[in-house]
Amino acid sequence: MYSAYDNEFKKISINDAVAGQTYFCPTCKKKLFVRVGERKRPHFCHYRNESCIDYWKYDESEWSDKWKSSFSNDEVEIVHYEHHIDIEVKNNLGIMFSSTSMHRDTFIEKTNYMLSNINNAMWLFNLTDLYKKGIIDPKRDRVIWRNIWKMFSDYPYVDRNVWIVIEIAVKGISWFGILKDIDRSYDEKTLYIRRWHKEEQFRQYFNDIADKKDPEEPYVEEEERQRKLKEEADEKARVEREKQETAEKRRLEELERQRKEEREALLKKQQEDKEKEAALLQKQKEDAEKEAIKQEEAKRNYVLQCYANDPGMKQMSDKLSKLEKLGRIWEFSHLADEWNKKYGFPWLYSEFYH
Ligand SMILES: [Zn+2]
Known part of the structure; x- marks a missing residue:
């Protein structure tokens, strides 16, 4: 006992x-x-033959003693009937300490004892050893616990007035986790x-409960x-994104429109070019045909002229029927080019004679 x-x-x-005095x-x-004792810290003890009416076991670790010593004596080990509550804060919040597991029934019995004598009940569990x-x-928002104490795996309270807090000292700094679920x-x-709270915040937390303030409220407000x-930020981002998407869509549409125009213009130009080319080809063909006719006529005229100017030819011609003349002229006109190339023009007539 403390x-x-x-x-x-x-x-x-x-x-x-003081050792030796009676309490x-x-x-x-x-x-x-x-x-x-040499191994245990000093504590108050009943005499061997005088058992106490309080049969409960309480946490008597150095850890809970340290906690108790941070409260005034009239807040520590407050007796109601045959048991006591480890700490009572402002007659409104009871706190019990535990460094070990306990039977689920004990857990429930002690919690109900707190609630029947005071408005709010809090359990503070020291899990530093388990952590070590x-x-x-x-983790940031949870504690993963293999082979969890059975009292936790059967945790019965959904009562708004019961708080479960775990304390874990990491590198000499105590962190207090308020259990959510x-x-x-x-x-x-x-x-x-x-x-997770550090000690100062945690003290504020349970003082708020004792002061009938909702300790979650500032956090709820803050949350x-x-x-x-x-x-708001999400909405702003969404609007901005939509704006960008719309702008991008418009840009793509404009681009597509431009491409379509370009494609159409190109097709039109290609069509026009094709038509022009076809017209040109047609004209060239016509010109070539005209030229061929012209050349044919020129050849004919030339031969006819040669024929008219040559007395020998005229003489022979007189003997030939009109049909034969035409045949000769025709024949001659086809040979004329070749002969002209082969012999030069003055030879043409002599060849013709023979
Ligand atoms: Zn006693």
């Missing part, structure tokens, strides 16, 4: 007790002595943590504010 009455009925803590149990009022042994794995759906059980800010 507290006792001295012989003036004044409540004192073990830190102020009295706050619960059963029987005599106590200060036990000083690597049994629990604390327990997920029992996996082998690796998960404790969901509302948030709400953050949520709104995020929503």
Whole structure:
């Protein structure tokens, strides 16, 4: 035990007790002595033959003693009937400490005891050893705990007035996780943590509960504010994105329109070119035909002229029928080019004669 009455009925803590003096149990009022051992810290003890009416086991670790010593004596180990509550803050919040697991029934019994004597009940569990042994794995918003204590896996409370807090000291700094929920759906059980507090914030937290303030409220407000800010930012981003998407869509449409125009212009030009080319080819063909006719006529005229100017030819011609003349002229006209190339023009006539 951490507290006792001295012989003036004044409540004192073990830190102020003197070995050898007589003290009295706050619960059963029987005599106590200060036990000083080499391995254990000093504590108040009932005499061997005088058992206490309080059969409960309390956390008597150095950790809980340290916590108790941070409160005034009239807040520590407050007796109601045959038990006590480890800490009572402002007569409105009871806090019980535990460094170990306990039977689920004990857990429920003690919690109900707190709730029947005071408005709000809080459990503070010291899990630092489990953390050091690597049994629990604390994360930002949860603690993963293999082989979770059965009292947690059967955690019965959804009561608004019961708080479960776990304390884990990491590199000498204590973190206090306010339990939000327990997920029992996996082998690796998960404790969901509302948030982690350092000691000062945690004290503020339970003082708020004791002051009948909602300790979650500022966080709820803050969370709400953050949520709104995020929503606004999201909305802004969405509008901006939409604007960009619309602009991009317009740009693509414009690009597509330009490409279509260019394609149409190109097709039109190609069609025109084709038509021009066809017209040109047609003209060239016509010109070539005209030229061929012209050349044919020129040849004929030339031969006829040669024929008219040559007396020998004229003589022979007179003997030939008109049909034969035409035949000769025709024949001649076909040979004329070749002969002309082969012999030069003056030879043409002599060849013709022979
Ligand atoms: Zn007693």
